[in-house]
Every structure is written in C-alpha cells, then in structure tokens.
Amino acid sequence: MSTDVDARLSAALTAASSDRIVFDLTGIEDQYEQLRRELPDVLVRFAMKACPVDEVLTCLADRGAGFDAASPNEIRQALRTGVPVERIHYGNTVKSDANIAEAHRLGVRTFATDSVQDVAAIAAHAPGSRVFGRLATSGDGALWGLSRKFGCSRDDVVRVLDVARAVGLTPAGLSVHVGSQQMTCEAWRQAFDSLGDTLVALCEQGIVLDHVNLGGGLPALGYLDRHGTRLEPPLDKMFAVIRDGMEQLRTVNRAPLDFVMEPGRHLVADHGAIRAHVYRLTSRWQPDGERVHWLYLSSGKFNGLYEMDQLGYRLVFPGHFDGKHVSAVVAGPTCDSDDAYGSGHQPVPVPEAVTSGDPVWILSAGAYATSYMTQGFNGFSPLPYTCVRHATFPARTAMTRGN
Numbered sequence: 441m442s443t444d445v446d447a448r449l450s451a452a453l454t455a456a457s458s459d460r461i462v463f464d465l466t467g468i469e470d471q472y473e474q475l476r477r478e479l480p481d482v483l484v485r486f487a488m489k490a491c492p493v494d495e496v497l498t499c500l501a502d503r504g505a506g507f508d509a510a511s512p513n514e515i516r517q518a519l520r521t522g523v524p525v526e527r528i529h530y531g532n533t534v535k536s537d538a539n540i541a542e543a544h545r546l547g548v549r550t551f552a553t554d555s556v557q558d559v560a561a562i563a564a565h566a567p568g569s570r571v572f573g574r575l576a577t578s579g580d581g582a583l584w585g586l587s588r589k590f591g592c593s594r595d596d597v598v599r600v601l602d603v604a605r606a607v608g609l610t611p612a613g614l615s616v617h618v619g620s621q622q623m624t625c626e627a628w629r630q631a632f633d634s635l636g637d638t639l640v641a642l643c644e645q646g647i648v649l650d651h652v653n654l655g656g657g658l659p660a661l662g663y664l665d666r667h668g669t670r671l672e673p674p675l676d677k678m679f680a681v682i683r684d685g686m687e688q689l690r691t692v693n694r695a696p697l698d699f700v701m702e703p704g705r706h707l708v709a710d711h712g713a714i715r716a717h718v719y720r721l722t723s724r725w726q727p728d729g730e731r732v733h734w735l736y737l738s739s740g741k742f743n744g745l746y747e748m749d750q751l752g753y754r755l756v757f758p759g760h761f762d763g764k765h766v767s768a769v770v771a772g773p774t775c776d777s778d779d780a781y782g783s784g785h786q787p788v789p790v791p792e793a794v795t796s797g798d799p800v801w802i803l804s805a806g807a808y809a810t811s812y813m814t815q816g817f818n819g820f821s822p823l824p825y826t827c828v829r830h831a832t833f834p835a836r837t838a839m840t841r842g843n
Contacts, residue, residue: 446464446467448829456715458715459714459717459738460823460824461713461714461823461824461826462714462825463495463708463711463827464711465499466828466829468496468500471711475658476504479682482699483698483700483701485508485529485653485701486505486507486703486707487531488517489510489811490708491704491808492514492810492811493827494517494521495827501523505523506523506524506528506529507528509529509543509548510531511535511539515543515546526549529550530548530552531702532552534590535551535558537565540565540566541565543566544565544566548566549566549570550572552573552574553571553572553574553604554592554596554597556599556600556603559603560607563607567608568610569609570610570612570613572615573613573614574590574592574614574615574616575591575593575594575631576590576593577616577618578627579618580624581619582619583621585619586617598641598642598647611642613700614639614653616631616653616654618631620656620657621663621673622657627657628678628685629685635685636689639652639693643693648693648695649695651698652689656701656702658678658701658705658706659671660709662710662803663752664751664752664754665751666752666785668752686699709804709805709807712806713802714745714809716799717738717800718737718738718800719737719773720734720736720796721733721734721795722734722736732787733787735768735790737770737771737772737773740772741780742776742779742813742814742817742820743772743773743814744802744823746808747808747812749778753803753805754802754804755770755801757790757791757794757798757799757801760793760798764791764792765792766790766792768789769781773820774817774818809823810822810823810825
C-alpha cells in the first residue's frame with residue numbers, strides 16, 4: 441500500500457463521491473516541461489492513444505506539443521485543440537486507402553510507413569506527402585515490446601524509402617520505438633546504433649533525411665512490478681543516452697537533423713488516478729488446500745485497468761492506514777476470469793477491515809485508462825473523468841465529464 445499521493449489528486453479523489461478517473465492537468469503540464477528541459481532539441485508529439493481526453497490534449501497543445509495520431513478520428517480530435525495541422529503526423533504504419541485519403545483531406549502531410557505497399561497507397565491517396573520509415577527493434581527490456589507488428593529491417597527501410605522517392609513522395613525521416621515502458625538504457629543505445637547504420641546506408645543511396653522520430657517508450661515512475669516492488673527505471677541515464685545518441689546521428693547525416701519524440705504514458709500515467717470502491721474482500725479455500733483472499737473492486741481490466749496483466753498499480757485505502765492487513769488477489773467486477781491480476785503477480789496487502797463500498801484509490805492510472813475501456817462489458821459502464829488544476833479542489837477550474 442502506498443500513501444504518496446499528489447495533493448491535487450488527493451483532494452480530488454477525496455471529494456469524489458462516486459467512481460471516476462481524475463487527471464491532474466497541472467501535473468501533466470509540469471511533466472511536459474520537465475521533458476523539454478531534459479531534451480530541449482526534441483519536438484514532442486504526444487501519443488494520443490495513451491490518453492485521448494480533450495482537456496489533456498488541449499493543455500499539451502497549449503504548451504507547444506503536437507500529436508502522434510493513429511487514425512483519422514484521432515486527427516480530428518487533435519485538430520479540435522486548435523493545434524496547427526503541421527504538428528500532427530500519422531504515426532500508424534497500418535492504414536487503409538480510405539484512412540490515408542481522409543488524413544490527407546484533413547491536412548496531414550507526414551506519414552509513417554514500413555512497406556512498399558503502404559508507400560504505394562500513400563502516393564496514390566496523399567500525393568507529394570512526406571514519409572518516415574519505421575525501423576524494427578527487439579523490444580527487449582520493455583513491458584510491451586512492440587517488436588513484431590511494426591517496423592522493418594535496415595535494408596528494407598532503405599528499399600521502402602527509395603521506392604517512396606521514386607513515386608513522388610519525400611523520404612523525410614526514420615523512426616523507432618524501443619517498446620512501451622522501456623526499463624533499460626541498452627535498448628536506446630541499440631536503437632541509435634541501428635538508426636546510425638541506416639542513415640549511412642540511405643546517404644549512400646543519395647537519400648538525405650531531415651528528421652529522426654525516436655518514438656515512445658519513456659517510462660512512468662509510479663508502477664509496481666509483479667512482486668509489488670516499485671519499478672525504478674534509470675530515467676536520468678536514459679536521457680543521457682538519448683542526448684548522446686542524437687549527437688551521434690548528427691555526425692553521420694549529411695544535413696541538419698530535427699528530432700521528434702512520441703511520449704505517451706511518460707507524460708500522463710503518474711498524473712491520473714482512479715477513485716473506485718470495494719465490492720468485497722473474501723477468502724476461499726482452493727482445491728489445492730490453499731486459502732486465498734480476493735479483493736473485488738469496482739474497476740478492473742474492462743473499465744480502467746486494462747494493463748493489469750503486465751504491471752501493478754499502487755492502491756490506497758482511505759481511512760484504513762492502520763490495523764491488520766491480509767494478502768489478497770485483486771480482481772475487477774466482471775464475470776471474466778481475465779479480469780484480475782495476471783499469472784505471476786503476488787497478492788497485495790489489503791486492510792482486513794475494508795468493507796463493501798469503501799473507497800480505494802488506484803494510483804498511476806492516467807495512461808490507457810480511458811482509451812482501453814469498453815463501452816460497458818457485462819453492463820459495467822466506462823468511468824467518467826474529472827480534470828483538476830492548481831492547488832485546490834473543487835475549484836472553478838475543475839472540469840467533470842461523464843462518458
């Protein structure tokens with residue numbers, strides 16, 4: 441159990457009388473500014489899929505961020521923030537002809553790609569556009585590797601961008617993604633080595649790029665591992681490796697290079713929390729003779745905690761900071777056996793005195809909580825959300841929305 445809750449989130453969670461997710465806009469803005477201080481030469485394009493909440497997108501756009509969009513619907517949502525369309529790119533390598541044409545109609549002129557088939561479609565439906573080729577990575581060291589569905593080899597990227605040039609597109613950049621919630625510096629080193637080799641190969645073909653997209657992967661700091669221990673990614677060392685890698689790439693390219701990054705969870709995860717409540721704390725004898733405690737919550741995999749298979753969330757039980765605790769498996773409310781902490785997760789300490797209806801705060805839940813929610817699996821509605829600013833709650837700047 442953890443009690444290190446930001447004051448704004450704590451006030452908002454305390455004031456909430458029903459289940460919801462709370463986003464701390466000030467915290468998100470501060471996180472963005474901290475990233476800009478660490479990597480001042482990098483253009484930030486927020487990965488919208490991590491938190492497609494209008495207020496969150498607007499506060500980032502107002503700070504100067506752009507957006508990594510994966511569909512025409514995300515492009516339209518980004519444009520509603522007032523961000524210039526030049527700050528939006530289509531970062532999904534998987535897109536239909538209709539998707540490409542609609543993105544082009546909306547004004548997007550920069551597209552990710554990783555195949556000659558996709559290049560041909562972009563040339564047909566978004567003529568004259570800029571493309572950046574995605575290099576595959578191993579995904580080693582990340583909670584989610586992203587290593588199979590996206591990206592291609594160095595030689596294939598060179599071929600793809602050569603074809604792009606031949607069909608009238610501008611081969612403008614390269615991209616990588618080291619994997620979501622990357623926990624190692626070595627993954628970044630390998631990515632820069634791969635990018636450097638590819639830039640050299642492209643220059644030999646007369647293709648000189650103007651930017652490198654470093655993708656996502658920067659971790660959040662508030663998660664727990666499967667054993668209930670706080671994850672401690674070496675973030676400062678990662679930033680140092682990234683800065684060094686950028687200088688390395690500048691020396692091998694034949695023209696100035698801009699750098700882009702697509703952070704998602706790094707900006708929002710630790711600045712969102714769920715106010716849920718206890719359904720029941722139970723105990724049952726298993727067939728193997730073991731007695732197991734189960735904590736059933738109103739929020740689970742299908743309404744806010746989709747990532748519970750891979751990581752642990754810190755739980756706070758207001759009013760139950762003292763007294764005896766028991767180790768319990770945490771599960772959501774649905775009739776689905778997957779709606780529980782996955783295989784390999786250790787039970788978490790739960791106050792023995794909790795009763796049905798007691799509030800529970802689920803911390804570091806700001807990433808993917810809204811985007812992965814179903815529209816009501818098993819009849820359990822998606823969580824509404826509240827956005828807060830500054831030091832007090834409720835305040836005139838507090839905004840609440842229901843889904």
